[in-house]
Amino acid sequence: MDISIDEFTRKIRSRGYKLTPQRRVILEILIKNKDNPLTPEGVYKQVKISCSEVGLTTVYRTLELLRKIGVVNHVHFHDGCDRYEINDGKPHHYLICLNCGKVERTNLCFIDKMQKILEKDTAFKITEHCLSFFGYCRFCQLRK
Amino acid sequence: MDISIDEFTRKIRSRGYKLTPQRRVILEILIKNKDNPLTPEGVYKQVKISCSEVGLTTVYRTLELLRKIGVVNHVHFHDGCDRYEINDGKPHHYLICLNCGKVERTNLCFIDKMQKILEKDTAFKITEHCLSFFGYCRFCQLRK
DNA sequence: ATTTTAACTGAAAATTATTTTCAATTATTT
DNA sequence: AAATAATTGAAAATAATTTTCAGTTAAAAT
Known part of the structure; x- marks a missing residue:
C-alpha cells in the first residue's frame, strides 16, 4: 500500500x-x-x-x-x-519509554474492529486515529 | 475508583x-x-x-x-x-470532529486486552496510553 | 508557445505554549 | 517554635507553530 x-x-x-x-x-x-x-x-x-x-x-x-x-x-x-x-494503510502504534525515550513500533491491532463498532454506535465517520503506549522498556525496568 | x-x-x-x-x-x-x-x-x-x-x-x-x-x-x-x-481507572477514549471540534467520549475498549498482549510480546511495562479517533460527527457528515 | 491566474514559497514578524530562573514563602519534620 | 527542604509566582527565556506579504511558479487557458 x-x-x-x-x-x-x-x-x-x-x-x-x-x-x-x-x-x-x-x-x-x-x-x-x-x-x-x-x-x-x-x-x-x-x-x-x-x-x-x-x-x-x-x-x-x-x-x-x-x-x-x-x-x-x-x-x-x-x-x-x-x-x-x-x-x-497498516496500523501504526508506538511504545514510548518514559525513561530512555526509546520508541518501538507495533503492528498488533484491535483498532480496526474497535473503529467499526464505534462508527456503528456513535454515527461518527472516523478518518484517523492516534494510539500510543507509554511506560518502561525492558532495559529501563531493570535500571530503575 | x-x-x-x-x-x-x-x-x-x-x-x-x-x-x-x-x-x-x-x-x-x-x-x-x-x-x-x-x-x-x-x-x-x-x-x-x-x-x-x-x-x-x-x-x-x-x-x-x-x-x-x-x-x-x-x-x-x-x-x-x-x-x-x-x-x-476507566478507559478514556475520544472521538474528535475535525469539522466542528465536538468531542465525544467513549468507554468501549479493547485496549486492556491489547495492552496485556503487547506487554507479553515486547517486555515493555506499560503505564499509560493515549487513544483518540478523528473524523466527522453525525452532523458534520451531512453539512459537508 | 505564451499569457494568465491562482496557488505557492520563504523570510521575518507575531503568536502561543511551555519551561526556567530566582527570591520570597510555606508545609512539614524535628 | 525553629529548622529545612519543597513550593510558589512573576518575569524572562525558550520552543513550536502560524501569519503576513511581496515575489515566484505550476498549470490552465489562449
Whole structure:
C-alpha cells in the first residue's frame, strides 16, 4: 500500500493543489522514514542534508496538507511536538519509554474492529486515529 | 475508583511532596471536570473563577506532578496543546470532529486486552496510553 | 508557445505554549 | 517554635507553530 509519486501527483492535482518540487522532496523524505515519525524540524533537517532549499514554513504547510489529503498520519509522543509519518494503510502504534525515550513500533491491532463498532454506535465517520503506549522498556525496568 | 482528598494526600506526602492549597484546588477542578480533559490554560481560568490565586506556572507544574503520580492522564486532541483529565481507572477514549471540534467520549475498549498482549510480546511495562479517533460527527457528515 | 491566474514559497514578524530562573514563602519534620 | 527542604509566582527565556506579504511558479487557458 505504499504511495507512488504518480498516485501522489494525482491526489494533489485533483484537489486543485500544485505539485511543487518542495512537496515532492518532503514526500520522499517521509517515505524514506516510513518507520520513524518525524517532527517538522526533523523533516527540515533532512531536506537540508539532501541539499534542497526548502523553508521551515513550507515544511509545516506541506505536512498539514499531506495530512488533509490522507497521505500522512499525525502522531504524538507527548514530548511537545507534532510528528508525521507516511500512511501505509497498516496500523501504526508506538511504545514510548518514559525513561530512555526509546520508541518501538507495533503492528498488533484491535483498532480496526474497535473503529467499526464505534462508527456503528456513535454515527461518527472516523478518518484517523492516534494510539500510543507509554511506560518502561525492558532495559529501563531493570535500571530503575 | 474516584480519588478522594485523603487518598491524594497520602499519595503526595508518601513521595515527599507537600499538600499545598494550590494543589488541592487544581485537583478539585480536575475532579469537577472528569469528563472533559482540560488544558493548563483551561484549569487556570477555572481556578481564577473560583477566586483562588494560583499562578499559571503552578498549574503547569502541578499537572505534570499529578501525571507522574498517576492521578491524571495526559490526552492529546491534535490541537496544539496538552490536556489532562482525572484518571478514574476507566478507559478514556475520544472521538474528535475535525469539522466542528465536538468531542465525544467513549468507554468501549479493547485496549486492556491489547495492552496485556503487547506487554507479553515486547517486555515493555506499560503505564499509560493515549487513544483518540478523528473524523466527522453525525452532523458534520451531512453539512459537508 | 505564451499569457494568465491562482496557488505557492520563504523570510521575518507575531503568536502561543511551555519551561526556567530566582527570591520570597510555606508545609512539614524535628 | 525553629529548622529545612519543597513550593510558589512573576518575569524572562525558550520552543513550536502560524501569519503576513511581496515575489515566484505550476498549470490552465489562449
